[in-house]
Amino acid sequence: MTVPTSTYRLQLGPEQTFDQARALVDYLRDLGVGALYVSPVLTAVPGSTHGYDMVDPTRAAPVLGGESARKALADRLRDRGLGLVVDVVPNHMGVAVPAANPWWWEVLREGSAAVHADYFDIDFSRGPILLPVLADDGDGGAAALADLRVADGVLRYHEHEFPLAEGTAATPDGATPAAAAAAVHERQHYRLVSWRRGGAELTYRRFFDISTLAAIRVEDPTVFAATHGELLRWVEEGEVTGLRIDHPDGLADPGEYLRRLREAAPDAWLVVEKILAPAESLPASWPVDGTTGYEVLREVCGLFVDPAGEAPLTALAQELSAPESAAACADPHGTESACKHFAAAEVLGAELDRIAGLVTTLPVCPDRETARSAALELLRSFPVYRSYLPEGRAALDEAVVVARAHRPELGSVIDAIAEEMTARPREELATRVQQTSGMVTAKGVEDTAYYRFNRFVALNEVGGDPARFGVSPAEFHAAAQGRAAGLPTTMTSLSTHDTKRSEDVRARLAVLSELPSEWGDALRRWTARHPLPEASLNLLGWQCLLGAWPIGEDRLRDYLAKAAKEAKLGTSWTAPDADFDAAVAAWPGAVLGDERTVAEIAAFAERVTGPGWSNSLGQKLIQTAGPGVPDVYQGTELWDLSLVDPDNRRPVDFDARRDLLARLDQGFRPEVDRSGAAKLLVTSRVLRLRRDEPELFTGYRPLTADGPAARHAVAFARGGRHAALVAVATRLPVGLANSGGWRDTILAMPDGRASWIDVISGERVDAAAPLLGDVLARYPVALLRRD
Incomplete structure (x- = not known):
């Protein structure tokens, strides 16, 4: 298996193509990166800036340079000894421009008789495919129908074009263009409807609430082969060494999909974008190397949050809130529950109704409204994104308890849904409830509650838990030890294209605690x-x-x-x-x-900037030196104060980073200042050491400081039984300064070794129990290698 020592995430698009990525390979190698990790590279909707709206899985995106440029990038990476990790989107395809997606165009033209009709998750029993594209000023889209026209063999609505079924283009003699188009429209296998109906009445499954992303049935082996054939060819030829799987929770059977993928790519490094709750683990049956690292983000960032700040910041939020919402400032889970209810009922109404239709077939269900209410309560009550029956039964059981407590009068129907799911975990009801519960959590929590519950937004992050105000060193060490033992090749992250705020913004905001x-x-x-x-x-x-x-x-x-x-x-x-x-x-x-x-x-x-820099360096050292495969999001090797996308997709000045790295390699040792050179120093020195001497990054042993400022240090040893490497970082720097600094606080080195070199500062440490004030005199972090 080709496991990278680290990865560097690059957002490809019209402004950052294969050729531009190829020009960065030497810089990434100098930085110490083990593999380039790129956003989706298959052909996407025209004008796409991100690639997650794939329309043709058989071709490298022309806008990125096409097949020749892709191969040139792969060759350059291989020549320089770097791997290539590609983002894979198995759950959906882009349908915003129907003509750009040959499969979707055919389905719209031919309906259920189309060769590719079963490729998409469409309920043809409910009539024509509803396409929510019409303008609506409160008339349900009626006035917009007058703008339909038939021209050049297609049905047009402004810039949108749709296919015509064979033999349906004829129009009555003397009809106005609008009347003719209306008559033709009524003969199609689809109906153009108000954009407002997308959340409540769609006849096809979407990616979350995005109607221009239609879900596909990758659980079908034929669909799997059609959508993954080109990617797997690249893997087989050694041009792609790793696969990052986007949103596996949307799949009908994630475990089966991953087993099929592992069988097809046995030597690829395989990680999944799975968001784990604090006490949740990956399903044991998934043959993957780990996640994309959101749980690590929560643990690492939490180390730099002072739990003593929770009470005063809660009181402050209550004081500045409207009277009717003040109590909610102390109840993040209550806010999340309410937002999940809203997401299920309003944002994902179409998915909820499809489940309700299945629930009405259960003997205990008296009517559709009861079915809808019971399904809604169950969906919003899951403690995790979804269960993976027959694994994860405990999550379903907990959801039943919570749902019954919310609506006891629906208890018998809720019980019946759960019983049907556990008895037939691969039938449609169980599948759709599990697919949709993850959507409800994502839309309710990440995309609603995390913009409402704002007492301390450094905690409002994907994979986070605003109710857990900080992470103690003991909790962090326990999680890191588990990772080192159970998932040593999982990805670890601090910033991603999906994070609400960059790692450096969160590090600065942590100072407010x-x-x-x-x-x-x-x-x-x-x-x-x-x-x-x-x-x-x-x-x-x-x-x-x-x-x-x-x-x-x-x-x-x-x-x-x-x-x-x-x-x-x-x-x-x-x-x-x-x-x-x-x-x-x-x-x-x-x-x-x-x-x-x-x-x-x-x-x-x-x-707060200085303490924030200290936190940022601490986060970066702990992530890059700790267990797992650290990912560096583009540009974050220097300070990066980005907010949520598209802000975090802004162009990166790589020339400045090259020049600064060259200065560091010439012996420049920067101050911790606005240049961010100190962060580049930490990042490059740790990544290079991981690449050149990976044996130093095995095992994990917590270390504990001793003395009056011991709580302000977090440290661990790596390098197996002999512990040849020690990482130490400063936490809660404001409190440290206010208490008088490190004073006589010491860190006992493993095995009583007395001679170490800090690979970051270059300073020598000649003591078996050195003073932390000496170890951290130059920088708030140190990576000590046994001399």
Whole structure:
């Protein structure tokens, strides 16, 4: 198996093609990277900036350079000794431009008789395929139908084109163009309907709530072969060494899919984008190397959060919240439950109704409304994203208990659903409940609750748990030891294309947990001058402004527009409020145009920036030196203060990074300053050591400091039984400084060894129990190698 020593995530697209990636290979090799890890590379919808909307799985994307450029990239990587990990999207295809997707075009033209009809998850029993594309000003899309036209053998609606079934293009003599088009439209295997109906009435399964991404039935061996043949050819030829599987929870049977994939690619490094709850583990039957590392993100970032900040930050959020929502500021799980209910009922109504139709066939179910209510309660009650029956029965059992507690009058129907699922785990009801529960959690928690529950947004991250205010060293060490023993080749991450905030923004915001009083005073002043129009958005806006400072008006405006619509309180994507949106859009200009407020923000940012840098370096050292295969998201080898996508997809200045790395290699040892060179130093030195001497990164042994500042150190040894490597990082730096620094705190080195070299600073440590003040005199982190 080809397991990389580390990966570097690169977002490919029209602005960053195969050729541009090829030009970066030497830099990545110099950085110490083991493999390039790229976003999807198969042909996507025209104009796609990310590649997750694949339309043709048989070709490398022309917009990226096509097959010749892909092969040239693979050859360059192989020549330089780097692997290539490709993002795989098995759950859905892009259908925004039907003509670009040959399979979808054929299904629209021929309906259930199409060769590829069974490739998509479509319920043909419910009539024509509903396509939610029509404008709707409150008339259900009726007026928009007048804009249909038949021309050049297709049905057109503005820029959209749709195929015509054979023999359906004839129009009545003398009919107006609109009437003719309406008559032709009624003869098709599809119906164009209001965009507002997408959430409630679709006849095909989607990717979450995105109607332009149609789910495919990859559980069918024919579909698997058709969608994976080209990728697997690249693997067989040694051009692709690893596969990252996007959203396995959307599949009918993730375990079976992964077993089929492992059989087809036995030597590939295989990781899954599986978001685990804090106490959850990967299903034991999955033949994978691990996850994409969100659980590690939660553990590592949590180390730098002070649990003492929970009570004052909760009180602050309650004080600044609307009276009717103040209590919710102390109840993140209550917020999540309410948001999951909303997601199931409103955002994913079409999926819920499809399940309800199956539940009505159960003998105990009296009617469809009861079926819908019972299914909704069960879906929103799962403690994890989904179960994987027959594995994961405990998650289903817990969901039943919670659902019955919410709606005891539905208990018999909820029980019947669960009994049917466990008795027939591979039948349609069990499959659809499990597929949809993950969608409900993702849309309810990640995309709603994490924009509403804003007492301390450093915790509001994919795979996180805002109810767990920080992670103790003991908890972290236990998780790391388990990872080293059970999943040593799993990916570990701090920033991804899906994270709500970059690792460096979270590291800076973590400092607020050490300064709750100062933060509260500043937030009250600033809110009094420039409040956002909704209380939880106000909490979010100020934290993100500080975390990403300095940030321009345009970036902040775009972020807040998205955040407000995701929260779905004052406005939303489907029910925008023009006045609310205008007030949000005006806020960045008002704040950044107020000289007094800007001066105060800059001063407070300066207060937290230094400790934030310390946290960032600590996070990066612990991730890169710890168990697993560390991933570096593009650009984050320097400070990166990005917010949620598309902000985190902005161009990266690789020339600056090359030049700075060259200076480091010439002996430059930077200060911890705004250049970010210290982070590049840490990243490159650890990644190079992992690549050149991987035996140093085996095993895991927690180390404990001793002395008055012991709680401010987190340390561990690696290198197997002989522990040839020791990583040590500073945590809670504000408290450390306020208490007088390290003083006589020591770190006893493993096996009583007395001679070590810090591979980051180059300094020698000649003591079996050195003072931490000496070890960390130059940088807040050290990686000590036995001399």
